[in-house]
Amino acid sequence: MIGDKMRLDKFLSESTELSRKDIRALIRKEAVTVNGETVVKPELKVSELDLVTVHGKAVSYRKFVYLILNKPSGYVSATEDRKYPTVTELVPEKYRHYNVFCAGRLDIDTEGLLILTNDGDLVHDIISPKKNVYKRYYAELDRPLDESDKTAFAEGMQFKEFTAKPARLEICEDRTGAYVEIAEGKFHQVKRMFERVGKTVTYLKRVSIGGLELPTDLPLGGMIEIAYDDLTDKIYNERRLS
Ligand code: URA
Numbered sequence: 114m115i116g117d118k119m120r121l122d123k124f125l126s127e128s129t130e131l132s133r134k135d136i137r138a139l140i141r142k143e144a145v146t147v148n149g150e151t152v153v154k155p156e157l158k159v160s161e162l163d164l165v166t167v168h169g170k171a172v173s174y175r176k177f178v179y180l181i182l183n184k185p186s187g188y189v190s191a192t193e194d195r196k197y198p199t200v201t202e203l204v205p206e207k208y209r210h211y212n213v214f215c216a217g218r219l220d221i222d223t224e225g226l227l228i229l230t231n232d233g234d235l236v237h238d239i240i241s242p243k244k245n246v247y248k249r250y251y252a253e254l255d256r257p258l259d260e261s262d263k264t265a266f267a268e269g270m271q272f273k274e275f276t277a278k279p280a281r282l283e284i285c286e287d288r289t290g291a292y293v294e295i296a297e298g299k300f301h302q303v304k305r306m307f308e309r310v311g312k313t314v315t316y317l318k319r320v321s322i323g324g325l326e327l328p329t330d331l332p333l334g335g336m337i338e339i340a341y342d343d344l345t346d347k348i349y350n351e352r353r354l355s
Contacts, residue, residue, distance in 0.1 A: 116160050116161075118159065119158065119159065119160070120156050120158065121145070121152060121155055121156070121157045121158070121159050121165070122137070122155035124165060125145075125167070126210065127175065127176060127210070127211075128172050128173065128174050129167070130206075130210075133155070137155055139167060139168075140152055140154070144167055144168050145165070145166070146166045147163050147164070148163055148164050149164070160174075161174035177235075177341065178211045178213060178230060179229075179230045179235070179338065179339050179340070180204065180208060180228070180229040180337065180338055181226065181228060181229075181325075181328070181337050181338075181339050182200060182226075182229055182334075182335070182336045183224070183225065183226070183327060183328075183331040183332060183333050183336075184200055184226075184227045184319075184333075184334075185224060185333040186222045186223070187222075188203065188221065190217070190218035190219050192214050200215060200227060200229065201229070203334055205336060208336075208338070212231055213229040214231070215236075216228040216230055216235065216236040216239045217236075217239060217248075218298070219319060220304075220317070223317045223318065224316075224317070224319075225251075225318040225319035225327055226319045226321060226326075226327040227319070228322065228325075228344070232341075235344075235345070239322060239348065245296055246322060246348060246349070247281075247294045247295065248298060248322050249293070249294045249319070249320050249321040249322075250293050250294075250303050250317055250320065251290065251291075251318045251320050252292075252303060252318075253289060253314070253315045253316040253317075254289050254291065254312040254314060254315065255289075255315055256289065256311075257288035257289055258282070258289070258291055261310075262282060262284070262312070266280040266281065266282040266293065266306060266310075267279050267281065270306055270309055272299070274299070275299050277297060277302065277306060280293055280294060280295045280296070280306065292320070304317070322348055323347065323348035323349055323350070324347045324348060324349070325344065
């Protein structure tokens with residue numbers, strides 16, 4: 114809650130790249146102030162309502178961080194795995210202390226847009242099918258698609274453990290590439306939907322979540338920070354395939 118007090122060293126380590134050791138050293142050098150007073154103890158209690166400065170620069174408290182990854186194939190969407198590298202291994206050093214996790218999952222061989230954050234509420238909003246946030250994928254198939262596949266996707270599909278809502282399919286000119294939009298994000302959903310119409314996905318990439326698009330200049334394995342307001346504005350302001 115706003116105004117809740119915490120130790121100054123916690124406040125600074127959560128809001129900056131500084132380690133607790135760095136913070137103690139800065140305090141010893143009299144480089145840290147709270148509301149204009151030089152601090153002498155790292156355990157001083159502060160809140161986001163206090164004016165905290167380091168070397169004269171104000172530090173605002175930040176609890177959550179939002180990162181966008183262009184996931185490469187070969188990484189699992191998890192924080193730990195015994196066998197494969199995980200997407201959290203791609204988190205730049207300066208964000209490591211936020212202990213981010215994935216908002217949704219992509220298969221190990223799927224590339225593209227993945228959000229990592231430590232904000233559990235946002236994760237729930239993105240994942241919940243009730244929120245109707247469509248995820249858009251580019252897929253390549255082993256054989257050409259036709260108009261009947263479009264109809265099959267548009268009718269929705271019944272699977273053993275869930276019913277896929279109507280999905281939009283946009284077939285590319287070569288007919289073996291397509292964009293597909295789904296509301297859910299069930300295990301292997303896109304691959305299973307194509308399998309249902311007799312095609313095998315040979316390449317899959319997520320290109321957007323709601324109106325949030327994978328930045329075209331973000332290389333595979335690259336991760337960038339996005340502000341909360343920017344992220345949520347984009348996610349909930351989507352353009353849909355017609
Ligand atoms: N559907 C799939 O089949 N795989 C993914 O990684 C995402 C959606």
